[in-house]
Amino acid sequence: xxxxxxxxxxxxxxxxxxxxxxxxxxxxxxxxxxxxxxxxxxxxxxxxxxxxxxxxxxxxxxxxxxxxxxxxxxxxxxxxxxxxxxxxxxxxxxxxxxxxxxxxxxxxxxxxxxxxxxxxxxxxxxxxxxxxxxxxxxxxxxxxxxxxxxxxxxxxxxxxxxxxxxxxxxxxxxxxxxxxxxxxxxxxxxxxxxxxxxxxxxxxxxxxxxxxxxxxxxxxxxxxxxxxxxxxxxxxxxxxxxxxxxxxxxxxxxxxxxxxxxxxxxxxxxxxxxxxxxxxxxxxxxxxxxxxxxxxxxxxxxxxxxxxxxxxxxxxxxxxxxxxxxxxxxxxxxxxxxxxxxxxxxxxxxxxxxxxxxxxxxxxxxxxxxxxxxxxxxxxxxxxxxxxxxxxxxxxxxxxxxxxxxxxxxxxxxxxxxxxxxxxx
Amino acid sequence: xxxxxxxxxxxxxxxxxxxxxxxxxxxxxxxxxxxxxxxxxxxxxxxxxxxxxxxxxxxxxxxxxxxxxxxxxxxxxxxxxxxxxxxxxxxxxxxxxxxxxxxxxxxxxxxxxxxxxxxxxxxxxxxxxxxxxxxxxxxxxxxxxxxxxxxxxxxxxxxxxxxxxxxxxxxxxxxxxxxxxxxxxxxxxxxxxxxxxxxxxxxxxxxxxxxxxxxxxxxxxxxxxxxxxxxxxxxxxxxxxxxxxxxxxxxx
Numbered sequence: 001x002x003x004x005x006x007x008x009x010x011x012x013x014x015x016x017x018x019x020x021x022x023x024x025x026x027x028x029x030x031x032x033x034x035x036x037x038x039x040x041x042x043x044x045x046x047x048x049x050x051x052x053x054x055x056x057x058x059x060x061x062x063x064x065x066x067x068x069x070x071x072x073x074x075x076x077x078x079x080x081x082x083x084x085x086x087x088x089x090x091x092x093x094x095x096x097x098x099x100x101x102x103x104x105x106x107x108x109x110x111x112x113x114x115x116x117x118x119x120x121x122x123x124x125x126x127x128x129x130x131x132x133x134x135x136x137x138x139x140x141x142x143x144x145x146x147x148x149x150x151x152x153x154x155x156x157x158x159x160x161x162x163x164x165x166x167x168x169x170x171x172x173x174x175x176x177x178x179x180x181x182x183x184x185x186x187x188x189x190x191x192x193x194x195x196x197x198x199x200x201x202x203x204x205x206x207x208x209x210x211x212x213x214x215x216x217x218x219x220x221x222x223x224x225x226x227x228x229x230x231x232x233x234x235x236x237x238x239x240x241x242x243x244x245x246x247x248x249x250x251x252x253x254x255x256x257x258x259x260x261x262x263x264x265x266x267x268x269x270x271x272x273x274x275x276x277x278x279x280x281x282x283x284x285x286x287x288x289x290x291x292x293x294x295x296x297x298x299x300x301x302x303x304x305x306x307x308x309x310x311x312x313x314x315x316x317x318x319x320x321x322x323x324x325x326x327x328x329x330x331x332x333x334x335x336x337x338x339x340x341x342x343x344x345x346x347x348x349x350x351x352x353x354x355x356x357x358x359x360x361x362x363x364x365x366x367x368x369x370x371x372x373x374x375x376x377x378x379x380x381x382x383x384x385x386x387x388x389x390x391x392x393x394x395x396x397x398x399x400x401x402x403x404x405x406x407x408x409x410x411x412x413x414x415x416x417x418x419x420x421x422x423x424x425x
Numbered sequence: 426x427x428x429x430x431x432x433x434x435x436x437x438x439x440x441x442x443x444x445x446x447x448x449x450x451x452x453x454x455x456x457x458x459x460x461x462x463x464x465x466x467x468x469x470x471x472x473x474x475x476x477x478x479x480x481x482x483x484x485x486x487x488x489x490x491x492x493x494x495x496x497x498x499x500x501x502x503x504x505x506x507x508x509x510x511x512x513x514x515x516x517x518x519x520x521x522x523x524x525x526x527x528x529x530x531x532x533x534x535x536x537x538x539x540x541x542x543x544x545x546x547x548x549x550x551x552x553x554x555x556x557x558x559x560x561x562x563x564x565x566x567x568x569x570x571x572x573x574x575x576x577x578x579x580x581x582x583x584x585x586x587x588x589x590x591x592x593x594x595x596x597x598x599x600x601x602x603x604x605x606x607x608x609x610x611x612x613x614x615x616x617x618x619x620x621x622x623x624x625x626x627x628x629x630x631x632x633x634x635x636x637x638x639x640x641x642x643x644x645x646x647x648x649x650x651x652x653x654x655x656x657x658x659x660x661x662x663x664x665x666x667x668x669x670x671x672x673x674x675x676x677x
Binding site for chain 1: 479481482483486488509510513524526528529530531532533534535536543545546547672
């Protein structure tokens with residue numbers, strides 16, 4: 001029976017080509033759009049985790065309240081002991097690394113040691129020199145070098161390339177950091193610029209320096225202190241449920257509501273409004289698929305109606321020959337199922353191919369992100385997930401079935417008594 | 426009878442008007458009071474050694490400095506303690522600020538907007554610390570009330586500036602009626618927002634002037650318990666060599 005219907009579809013292109021193309025195009029769009037949204041979400045999560053939030057982050061309770069202002073005066077003290085416990089005793093399944101984010105001015109001297117150029121800077125202090133430090137890999141330092149080299153000894157920094165060019169600062173020159181110590185005093189320290197970097201994240205590339213955490217602890221009077229301790233799953237895949245469990249366990253053990261300087265842990269989803277943004281993308285994905293199903297159903301319903309009008313005579317003959325209305329309706333449904341399967345398969349394959357290309361190559365959206373203050377990579381890529389394989393396939397079949405079911409109802413309205421008159425006409 | 430009544434009426438009327446005029450004359454104008462304040466504390470220049478005790482959320486710390494101040498345009502400050510700040514010098518000429526730190530051996534120009542930023546995490550801005558303004562030249566003053574503050578009779582003056590660039594558009598000051606020293610102050614932004622308060626806790630007599638010895642500054646926009654500003658010594662109309670107000674002095 002299926003073979004018979006299939007032959008009919010292949011031989012009558014007007015019954016197959018347009019519906020198949022419609023389904024294929026819709027499914028392709030759905031797969032591509034879903035993968036694109038997932039890619040954007042993934043880029044956002046990854047950039048935020050690596051440069052700002054970690055998969056989990058430990059701060060002092062007071063710091064956490066105003067984390068967006070980077071209040072280093074409220075930083076965690078006694079981090080060596082805490083890190084030792086985290087790594088060896090409490091949560092060895094995580095990678096733990098301390099960080100200090102800070103703000104200040106970078107001042108470039110002239111030959112007399114007086115100010116030649118100056119600009120506001122956001123600083124990131126990470127562990128650059130410990131042999132087992134994961135930071136170079138986490139923030140992808142080696143691949144981000146544009147000019148010069150990585151810092152090799154204390155007192156050396158990296159500066160974002162765009163910012164260095166603005167200040168006429170070359171690798172090998174000295175720059176002075178002016179900031180505030182943990183206790184509010186003025187902090188001034190000279191650094192040797194080892195190289196320039198470009199992370200591909202507008203918020204980082206506008207004006208950032210990367211320094212070793214010991215240098216910044218020294219400059220900002222933060223001995224054995226850090227603003228944040230970031231934790232990462234060892235496979236760098238974020239799992240919200242597990243992160244929530246770790247958070248609950250840590251806060252139960254270490255956090256004290258009465259002590260504003262006691263440590264508190266938060267998960268990636270709970271920082272920087274990430275949960276809201278991700279919930280929004282989920283809703284957006286749902287809306288895209290929903291709109292697709294509704295629009296495709298309407299298009300295919302219309303196509304089915306047109307097909308049924310064109311096949312008016314054929315159906316009439318079949319009815320006149322005694323074929324059961326239900327049988328005809330079921331055969332139309334079966335035909336639509338075949339069209340849906342073929343269209344969905346082709347659409348999914350095409351959507352995946354486009355998504356794969358965009359996953360590998362990506363699209364540079366840097367010009368749109370120039371003034372972005374959040375962590376988002378300039379190269380936006382699609383991401384193929386297991387859901388990408390089915391997100392368009394089943395709605396594609398469903399839409400065709402819906403279209404055929406609605407348009408096929410007309411069969412039941414035909415009156416057998418009028419068939420001969422209709423055929424004569 | 427009628428004539429006598431008329432004379433009595435005139436006498437009482439004149440007496441009432443006289444009392445009113447005399448009573449009114451007892452409260453001098455706000456501008457006059459402000460001039461007296463400036464005359465008490467103002468001088469061509471001054472050299473002061475001060476200490477700031479900054480009470481933050483994590484504890485308190487003290488910073489000692491010596492300042493050479495001439496009006497609102499010229500000021501030179503050298504930090505004496507703690508060791509981390511010792512030797513740091515700042516020079517303010519007009520709206521430009523330079524800083525020298527011995528650890529970097531650099532003379533760094535700080536942009537003008539920094540003048541309104543906190544000095545070393547305290548509740549004072551660079552303008553608060555490094556300027557010696559003559560208030561009567563910047564503000565129009567009006568007496569709005571009288572009050573006793575720290576057992577001293579005070580006039581409460583409302584100062585309003587006609588200048589655009591001024592840090593505090595309006596101020597409410599409590600002026601000691603006998604010593605012409607400001608004992609309490611509220612400083613407001615142009616939009617009426619309270620920015621800072623000061624409270625004088627102790628005054629001393631130096632060179633025939635009443636000088637606040639201990640002032641508590643509170644930047645109301647900051648958390649913390651405020652900054653105690655202690656005047657350890659002050660010399661009015663001192664002999665300040667002109668090289669002090671030069672960039673060369675920063676490296677000396």
